[in-house]
Amino acid sequence: MSRHPYDPPVPSALVLTMGLLLAVFHPLATAQDLEDADLTLPEWDASEWRQQAIEAAPPLAGGLLPSLGEAAAAPATVNDELQLRFQDAPPQFDIEALSAQLSDGRAIPWFAAVDDAPAAASATQSEPALAIELRDLTPEAVETILQWPKNDPLVDPTAELSEMEADELRRFLGYHATQARLPLRAIVTGKNHQLKDPAALTAITSAETNQLGGKPAALLIYPMGEPWRARLFLPPTALHAVSQPFLREAVEDCVAAARRTTRVESQLHDYLVQLSVRLFWIEKHLPPVVQSASPEPIEIAPPLAEVGSGDERPATVTFVPWNFLVTQWRTALAWVIGLLAAAGILMWAISVRRRSRARHLRTHVWMLPEVDSTPRLGGAFSGGAGFQTSW
Template sequence: MRLFIPESILGQAEPVEAPPALLPTPLSALKDVSSEFLAACGQNLPGEYLIDPDQLVPEIQNHDMQRLLEFHAHDARIKLYVMVIAHDQKLPEGVRLEKIASGSLLKTDACLLIYPQGEPWRTRLFVSSSIHGQVSSSFLGETIQACLQEALQTSNIHDQLRRYTIHLSTRLFWLQKALGATPAAASGKERSLKEFAAEETTARTKSHVASPAIMIWGGAGALLSGLVVLAGLRIRRSLKLRKLRRIWVLPEPETVPRLGGAFTGGGGAMIRYA
């Protein structure tokens, strides 16, 4: 009878399949986000740290991300904003991000993460110019690499976003402690957003973090090498078993008794095979 009764009636939750991981989108297939999308991002309130006009993040994960970013903003001086775009989208060239979140990014020390859903290796990181001027490029490069490595620990695209954001939040707390208690934005300089140029650490990123396409080819190569080694071991084992099963048939020559008689005693002999 249990086969015909729905799982919800039995009190058992039906298993929810995780969304499949997306393959890397070719650069030629990327398209710019629309002007309507950017206008909707500009209408976000200053306290809405997750910017997702297209509602790419499901409701439950959306609430979790909002609580995480609000918790970060409550204790951190460097506010963290996360803009989620589709996996096949990118920002237009020369886009101005000062109006994002009702212009709140220019009113305080801030960090803006542009996150293509399912493709964390294409994220772009913008920070306040006052912070960018006080931080070494090596620290920002290591931050991006560490966040990417953390996100790639799972294939679920929503877990990737959560892992990336948590690790970036932790790194921003480290950065805040290193800069000291005085807000960098209070220096009187013109406030603006400055992108951390990915080319500054391109070589180091390639040596530490492989893109999923490279990981796929590397995994295929490792699998092929493993199959070759396994085949060699099987051949070696079969040869050993063949040697163990081999039967040696040696000749049995007749020996002449030492005393020369047919019925005399003491007729011993020794046979040696070389």
């Protein structure tokens, strides 16, 4: 085959050079690919994840809270909920949950400490005091109660309430006094305090001492943290206007309302609110007030009568009256005697009936009557039979 005169010459030297380079560098490229395939994936350290999370995390609450860099730098001084957790994946931030926590302050450490402090204190104060731990009110406290302003519905001789809580309860009791015929006066004592001295109790519960707005008031002696030991005193008119079971139920409802919460200040508030409602119920049973034109002689009002609860409740409220027991016992005995008499009469009637029947069977014999029948076929030779056979 001959080459055309106008075809360009083939660069044989260039072809040989390219083939030589391919033969030299091809084994090197194949070895490099095999080496890259055998390499392991990079292993990330927790410190690297921490640094990446710090750089990528947005500022909390617009920069009001400590940044995540500070939280990661000093994790021992930050709340556990704000510490970063590093596993085998980058951290995930729940923006909705964090926003909900920021809205009520639960993500801020100092708000959590303030919120948990009353609960811890109430847990220790809500435990019942032992009998050996109870202490009588000191003479100074009793004197403070007697010298307390007469128009103040809240008496706190040992400063058990804060000023804000005391003012709130005073406003509530004052409003109750303006709307009710039976105002309410509360004496707040310590958890382990009790009032056992008869002379001091008589002086404190006298009608002259418990007057609010010219009206006889109900008196409540309330030990903080122990609503079941509260003692309620009512004027005789209110005490005799309703039944003892009604008063006992009222006291039990007040105690139940107070025990729904563990905070001692809230227990006192709930107790007073429930007692205020019950006093309004008692007012419906009071006799109407009669306005007299002629002045009447002033008489000394009798002292208040107690309607206590728990260990302080009087026997007339705790136990059933004796006359009631006698009446119920007589009724039950009459029913028992009547049932026994009816059962005895029934058994006697059955026995008489059985004896009469046995006697009747022994003296009487039952026989069927003999009926004469006329033979229809044959005569005497057939013995009166109705058929005969012959061979």
